[in-house]
Amino acid sequence: MKPLAPISSTARVVLGISFFVLFVAAWSYATFGGFVSKTFLANPWIMLQDGWFLLVKQGFLHDIGMTIWRVLGGFVLAALLAVPIGILMGAYKPIEAFLEPFVSFARYLPASAFIPLLILWAGIGELQKLLVIFIGSVFQLILMVAVSVGSVRRDLVEASLTLGARDAGVLKRVLIPSSAPEIAEILRLVLGWAWTYVIVAELIGSSSGIGHMIIDSQALLATGQIIFGIIVIGIIGLISDYAFKAANRRLFPWSII
Amino acid sequence: MSKLVIDNVSRIFPAVRGGTPTRALEPTNLSVADNDFVTILGPSGCGKSTLLRMIAGLDRPTTGRIMLDGKAITGPGADRGMVFQSYTLFPWLTVSENISFGLRERGISQRERNDIARQWLEKVGLTSFANHFPKQLSGGMQQRTAIARALANDPKILLLDEPFGALDNQTRALMQELLLGIWERERKTVIFVTHDIEEAIFLASRVVVMSARPGRIKADIPVDLPHPRHYTIKTSPAFSDLKARLTEEIRVEAVLAAEAH
Ligand SMILES: Nc1ncnc2c1ncn2[C@@H]1O[C@H](COP(=O)(O)OP(=O)(O)O)[C@@H](O)[C@H]1O
């Protein structure tokens, strides 16, 4: 292996899949081989059976749907607010000076610690779940977008000024398009984090969702179901990640040429 | 009549963290006539970019003022086009869209923008690259696009800061001919900054030599070579004489600059 030397796309796919194979093999070895008690870790076969049971008998698809809707709902709300604020913060230093200290502070408040408070305020309904995602994502998004917009190449801004661009033109025609691919990348990243908040939100005071199923299964010692739930989360994450990447490639062909 | 008047302009950059302030440019006077092509020649670090940036309005003089057509310059504007040494095409726009950036800012209709962009694409020989993104172009093509982008705006004066500095010698020579050809047809007022003596003579009707830091104007030498100029002129006796003279002027400064570092 040479540092940074590229590999073929076939090799990339094969290598990527082989780690999953190794992982499942190690898991099978540990469980089928009887090295780990069934109570603590189900084997892959039981996991699949439990998964089938969940999907067919327990209406798990509805849980998956609820979880996805909560993540997307909270995340879209956060993005709608955070992206414009982040852009303004990145572009205008007084706005940055005004908001940056508070946002930096708020970003360290753990979303999960808000859950008890949000239950008091908003009950255990959907609003509370959306707010957890919202609080968990919005401050991160604002800061990251602001940094991205603030670090747009100075010489591009200067070039636009010598071409007659005024304030609004610089913002609309240089700062925003220049940082757009990075903002899309930030959205992809933070959406991944939002997934972890939703599960936590569903572990407490919820009657549906993947997290709710997981906490129910714990009471039944159904480790197969828990693992199935976790794997489903991973697969959805993988799909949304690929969808995001594909969309970015289509929207911003210039940034990857 | 003088198009551009630089009146007692100096620039001192304030000290950072207990250092000494940088005297980038000593008080400087310079007048540039309408339709003239002036090159500013000097060793690196002598304040050439600083001077050009102040004309563009991207930086402010510490003392003095700069007048364009009798009006003081207070900030950047479309009346002064600029081509930078670094590649500054907008990477998200195609070559054609880059060229019409300034036109769009002025609210010119799409149809007219396309017409002007097409004309400039032809003048810089990039018609078949109209829909390419900057990253797909060579350095020389990018700078040709940057020149077209600045000129499509029809500025009163064109400022170029070592635009060919990063190009190989062959490409650079071709770019010089291209730029000179455009100037011979359009007769824009041009200020071109370079540290390359041949380039300074070949392009200019007047070479302004700057001294090593702190920069000031050391010599102002007319170039009376006939137009249109062909690259073969670089081997003519008149060219060689000028080159010998400028080499002497600049050598002294380069030695001083090297000693200062
Ligand atoms: N923004 C700045 N802040 C501080 N010093 C600067 C700045 N820009 C340029 N200088 C200094 O001013 C001097 C002249 O710089 P410059 O005009 O870029 O020279 P040239 O273009 O002739 O190579 C240099 O010593 C440089 O370090």
Ligand SMILES: [Mg+2]
């Ligand atoms: Mg320079």
